[in-house]
Amino acid sequence: MRRKARRGGGKQIEIQIDTLGARGDGVADYEGRPVYVPMTMPGDKLRVKLVGERSGGFKADILELQELGANHVEPPCEHFGPCGGCNVQHVASDFYRKWKRDAVVQALTRKGFSGGEVADLVQIDAGTRRRAVFAAAARGKKIDLGFHERESHKVVNVVDCKLLTSELNQLVEPLRELLKVLLGPEQAKADVTVIGSSAGPDILIVTDAKLVLEGREAITAFADKHSVARFAWSRPKQEPEPVAIRDNPYQKFGDVQVLPPEGAFLQPSQEGQDALTDLVLGYLPEELETVADLFSGCGTFTFPLSKRAQVHAVEGDERAITALTSASRRNDTLHRITSDCRDLVKDPVTADELQGGDCVVLDPPRTGAKEQCSELAQSDIKTIIYVSCNPNTFARDARILVEGGYTLKEVTPVDQFIWSGHLEVVGCFELDDFMDDENDEQDL
Numbered sequence: 001m002r003r004k005a006r007r008g009g010g011k012q013i014e015i016q017i018d019t020l021g022a023r024g025d026g027v028a029d030y031e032g033r034p035v036y037v038p039m040t041m042p043g044d045k046l047r048v049k050l051v052g053e054r055s056g057g058f059k060a061d062i063l064e065l066q067e068l069g070a071n072h073v074e075p076p077c078e079h080f081g082p083c084g085g086c087n088v089q090h091v092a093s094d095f096y097r098k099w100k101r102d103a104v105v106q107a108l109t110r111k112g113f114s115g116g117e118v119a120d121l122v123q124i125d126a127g128t129r130r131r132a133v134f135a136a137a138a139r140g141k142k143i144d145l146g147f148h149e150r151e152s153h154k155v156v157n158v159v160d161c162k163l164l165t166s167e168l169n170q171l172v173e174p175l176r177e178l179l180k181v182l183l184g185p186e187q188a189k190a191d192v193t194v195i196g197s198s199a200g201p202d203i204l205i206v207t208d209a210k211l212v213l214e215g216r217e218a219i220t221a222f223a224d225k226h227s228v229a230r231f232a233w234s235r236p237k238q239e240p241e242p243v244a245i246r247d248n249p250y251q252k253f254g255d256v257q258v259l260p261p262e263g264a265f266l267q268p269s270q271e272g273q274d275a276l277t278d279l280v281l282g283y284l285p286e287e288l289e290t291v292a293d294l295f296s297g298c299g300t301f302t303f304p305l306s307k308r309a310q311v312h313a314v315e316g317d318e319r320a321i322t323a324l325t326s327a328s329r330r331n332d333t334l335h336r337i338t339s340d341c342r343d344l345v346k347d348p349v350t351a352d353e354l355q356g357g358d359c360v361v362l363d364p365p366r367t368g369a370k371e372q373c374s375e376l377a378q379s380d381i382k383t384i385i386y387v388s389c390n391p392n393t394f395a396r397d398a399r400i401l402v403e404g405g406y407t408l409k410e411v412t413p414v415d416q417f418i419w420s421g422h423l424e425v426v427g428c429f430e431l432d433d434f435m436d437d438e439n440d441e442q443d444l
């Protein structure tokens with residue numbers, strides 16, 4: 001059977017890159033259509049092969065880099081290129097920072113904002129990632145352990161990942177050896193979540209492979225040798241089974257130690273967590289008695305917030321809210337914490353339920369919080385602090401809030417995902433009537 005020809009047809013062309021696209025690929029114009037070329041920069045001149053279609057234009061592979069643009073620099077990592085973990089290591093730092101901040105300005109201006117609301121970028125350094133989800137796959141007698149290749153399920157073996165803390169980097173090779181015992185016999189695949197904690201690494205393997213006695217013994221020996229706090233195992237979408245527990249891998253949120261469930265969501269770096277927490281606390285109104293912390297996870301913001309006000313935490317993941325609740329019972333917090341496990345898409349907290357509250361902090365997943373923001377838009381909450389890992393859904397939801405009578409006072413971009421197209425933002429909204437009242441008071 002003849003293979004169907006790919007659009008783009010393998011045609012070879014010479015182009016010059018004009019802009020850096022949202023995902024970190026260079027973008028050139030070819031006959032009025034965009035051509036996306038990974039690892040390139042504005043000003044680069046190159047010969048490429050068109051290898052497929054993308055976003056109304058073409059994807060292309062580099063055949064020859066003829067001239068480098070002014071801001072094209074040597075990437076710091078040997079894996080850059082094939083590894084899908086990073087796409088923008090080849091960019092001079094000033095250009096990079098502007099590109100990241102501009103992503104927020106553009107997302108907001110597309111939704112009718114001026115863009116003047118965007119503060120300076122807060123940069124989180126490389127080498128700080130304390131949570132990573134590696135892909136693993138047995139290949140004959142070998143194990144591939146690392147991140148997926150761009151647009152592929154193939155695993156790029158990581159040796160020294162510049163994103164990770166040294167604690168996580170040092171575990172990669174020993175884990176690869178261990179996975180030979182765990183995945184090798186069935187030639188299986190796995191997702192391996194590794195989280196650093198003060199008590200040692202917290203590891204979860206999710207796989208279809210069976211855990212036999214030899215595997216259990218190997219995990220226990222590994223945990224002892226590498227001072228692993230907790231090592232758990234699970235089948236996809238099932239409750240993890242802790243195989244070795246040497247210590248409790250607590251995480252600290254404010255002054256409070258929380259024991260997250262295995263593989264829990266956690267801000268990817270301590271530095272990022274601190275920066276986001278400082279921003280959230282900094283945007284709180286002075287007069288404050290109650291806060292609702294929506295999409296609270298295990299309480300990253302709940303516990304620091306509880307120093308200022310009573311907090312009601314709402315989260316859809318039962319295991320996360322259980323961790324939050326038991327930490328709040330174990331610890332004396334300055335103000336009371338209440339909690340609720342609730343699906344905030346199907347069943348958002350209503351404007352009526354929010355009535356009389358002072359502030360809402362929300363931190364939804366990448367898809368945003370359209371349903372919750374529609375309720376917030378009808379509420380009398382004075383201050384809304386929105387933490388988002390997607391400037392586009394943030395801008396969409398910001399428009400809903402503004403149409404409900406809020407003003408976006410400021411939004412700060414936080415680059416927690418250095419060298420990728422991902423970006424975190426923290427925005428502060430105030431209710432217009434409330435602002436008018438305050439201004440009236442100042443006029444008196």
Ligand SMILES: C[S@@+](CC[C@H](N)C(=O)[O-])C[C@H]1O[C@@H](n2cnc3c(N)ncnc32)[C@H](O)[C@@H]1O
Nearest residue numbers: 295296297300315316317343344345363364365
């Ligand atoms: C970006 S995380 C933020 C967690 C927490 N604020 C933090 O900083 O660690 C998003 C959280 O939303 C929760 N979530 C996702 N979908 C949800 C839904 N439909 N209803 C309620 N919570 C949801 C996830 O379980 C996760 O804990």
